[in-house]
Amino acid sequence: MKPSPIADPGTEPYWEALKQRRILLKRCRSCEKPHFYPRELCPHCYSDDLDWVEASGKGTVYSYTVVHRPAGPAYADDVPYTVAVIELAEGPRMMSWITGDDEVRIGAHVKATFVTVGDIVLPMFEPVSG
């Protein structure tokens, strides 16, 4: 069994929205910057005046690694798999997987794809041309 994210009151809206194939970011109404993962205070200006906005699902590969030694037996059937840090078009970075057989490179454009794993939906990314 892969470890399933343990949502809490601060993150529940994010996980719920993924079930509708939407990626939500917290955005600060004071400095207008979005951030990820969702927090109680803006990590840029410390305001508590935040709301949720929907991300475009577009981004670029900030870095990646092809994993050959899995993080425990739950991932043994997946090797090799590509874990990446995606820089979303809106600015924040998030960890994810890159799917598909294309060769990955830093800076490549990617878009979100939604994958059901057990009773949750995870946002993964696939390369797009251009």
Add this chain to the structure above:
Amino acid sequence: MGMHEPVIVGVADEPLVNGKVARPGSPLQIQARCAKAALRQAGLDLGDVDGLFTAGMWGVPGVGQLPTVTLAEYLGIRPTLHDGTNIGGSAFEAHVAHAALAIETGKCNVALIVYGSAQRSEMSRNLAGRPASLTMQFETPWGLPTPVGGYALAAMRHMHDYGTRPEDLAEIAVAARKWASLNPAATRREPMTVDDVLAAPRISTPLGLLDCCLVTDGGGAVVMTRASNARGASLKPVHIRGYGQAATHWTIAAMPDLSSLTAAEMAGRRAFDMAGVSHDDIDLVEIYDSFTITTLMTLEALGFCKRGEGGGFVGKGRIAPGGAFPLNTNGGGLSYAHPGMYGIFLLIEAVRQMRGEVEPERQVHNVRTALVHGTGGTLSSGATCILSVD
């Protein structure tokens, strides 16, 4: 400086055989042995200790959740200063800083900094990482092997930004192995080449097995007191000239810049400013080498070379025995030992080098000033100490 000058007066570590403690023991037993040995070296005993500093992953969940409290009970002491600061493997450099502050201001007389791990003997090491709750609900589900995967993401970005090559990282592992070959206490001493490192199985690209630190047991202790108490010590007291610490993230996606080690930049700058010394004054450097990339990024962040130029800097034998820049002279986490949290061994090796008491083959001559830098978490925290002897 305050009223009392803090000095290191004793260090000890636990002998290993094939990466396991030579005398089998629990983490508590290992720490008790190291504490006793380091205090004896200083002409002190456990009854003198009024400040206890430790960090570790033993007994979690369980008695290790209050590690100084459990350890004090086990040792039969009642310290009036407890410090369980845990910022990862760099915690022990932070402990030195905190102990120095407490000794300076008269709040502590004898500080015992101690660490013990039996992870190899207990086979308790795994790559599965942390429960997927709180901040880790956004990383643990992705199966990034912990912590190597985070370091791999940094290495990949460093290669992209600066053209750093796998060969450059391999030079770091080879240099560490050459130092280890001169150290009878080191776990891995057989010869190793750049090609060996490059041909080793990949763990998480671009890092392979020989880019990664060992998995061993280990224990160590450092004793500090005020200089006026150190007159009875038989060995040269080591002065604490400067220190600094910082942390920037724990989830790797929150690292401000994957190709530069911001925590080390911040910690190092503070330590250099406090010590009032320049890079040219540093005779010996001991850097946490959890992975080859850690060493390279730390050298850049501390300003020993420019950002992005670490690959060239570590080549041509510069950091190997006989080179111009003696680094990780016990063989490091890559080839000496790595019991989960390595930071205390950086301090122990620096002190021994400064006292001139290591094997002649690896003794660096005339070490007056040494820099020790620990990294914790996933390139998360950094803590620097600049030490000197008269």
